[in-house]
Amino acid sequence: MQVNFSKSPDGLVPAIIQDAITNKVLMLGYMNREALDKTLAEGKVTFFSRSKNRLWTKGEESGNFLHLQHAAVDCDQDTLLLKVHPAGPVCHTGADTCWNEQNKDTHAFLATLEQVIRQRRENPTEKSYTASLFAKGINKVAQKVGEEAVELVIEAKDDNKDLFLNEAADLLFHYLILLQAKDFTLDDVVTILKDRHK
16 A cells, blocks of 8 residues: 655645444544554554644543554545444544544444355354355255245234344345355345336
């Protein structure tokens, strides 16, 4: 990753911090070469604090570290994008973001779950329920989706919210496994839904 720190007289480049799961922009900081090197080496985001005039690891006092997942530089090589898993509120005010926005996107978790399912398929272990389903083949996976759908319908006829939601979660989980078994993703299905919506 080639970053041109010389474009700025103070040798700093902006670093946009984004949640790796929700894609919400959390904050903006500045980095010099030393801050970037420390971030990449330790996996916790470190900035150059202009007010403290020193390196500053986010969370060094609060414990709300930003755990680095991915780093990229823009086309001009003078702005960084860091995707992170925040260990707590990001803003010093206690807010999720420095723009006082909530960092919640429950649907984004489905993408994470798809990645976990893919990993279980590609790197199976004996202890993994998901890997065992893939090992049994497409017929077993499809059968399991059918079973979960029937169980959801049964619970829909009653008034037990917890049982209904748990069966809905079971169906969605097994549906994601079936999509993977057929080499598709939820994005493929969403594309069809968007086309139908036009």
